[in-house]
Amino acid sequence: MKIKLLAIGKTDEAALRSLIEQYEKRLRHYGSFELLIIPDIKNRKHLSIAQQQEKEGVQLLKKVNSGAQLVLLDERGKTLSSVGFSQYLQKKMNAGTRELVFAIGGPYGFSKAVYQQATGTLSLSSMTFSHQMIRLFMVEQLYRAFTILKNEPYHHE
Numbered sequence: 001m002k003i004k005l006l007a008i009g010k011t012d013e014a015a016l017r018s019l020i021e022q023y024e025k026r027l028r029h030y031g032s033f034e035l036l037i038i039p040d041i042k043n044r045k046h047l048s049i050a051q052q053q054e055k056e057g058v059q060l061l062k063k064v065n066s067g068a069q070l071v072l073l074d075e076r077g078k079t080l081s082s083v084g085f086s087q088y089l090q091k092k093m094n095a096g097t098r099e100l101v102f103a104i105g106g107p108y109g110f111s112k113a114v115y116q117q118a119t120g121t122l123s124l125s126s127m128t129f130s131h132q133m134i135r136l137f138m139v140e141q142l143y144r145a146f147t148i149l150k151n152e153p154y155h156h157e
Contacts, residue, residue: 001031001032001093001097002032002033002034003027003031003033003034003100003101004036004063004068004099004100004101005033005101005103005138006038006060006063006102006103006104007035007104007131008037008038008040008056008059008106008131009037009039011135012132013132016132016133016135020035023139026143027139030143030146030150033142038060041106052108053106054111056105057111057114058111058113060105060114061114061117065099065101067099068098069092069097069099069100069101069119070114070117070118070119071101071103071118071119071121072102072103072110072115072121073102073103073104073105073121073122073123073124074105075126076121076123077122077123078120078121078122078123079126082145082155083148083155085122085141085144086144086146086149088122089146090149104131104134104138106131107131
């Protein structure tokens, strides 16, 4: 199963980029993983929130291949423990999912069109985090899930 993480806007902080890259490298040991950054919208100061969401949504949906399952990272989504998330991934693999795409929205979240295209929503926390921090948290949780599935010593209960 190919896993893709889509995110709006670049990661500004060098320390965060470095940590994200470390987990990306670790993840590739377990299979196909790709982090795709969708550029920030130009002139967004002159756009309403709905217009920003719509433009970001169009760009995001262009990166989702036909047949891929799109899962949105959203504060109103389902929360899972790390073990629960590993079981979620295992179910997707067992079901023959070819491509699983996780999406991190921009500062105002997702457009209606993106929600309609999604097959599910997950929340990493009921707290609000910057969308740049969520990238790190998500790649770490993906790595943790695979170590759990492989019974490797990274995760402790």
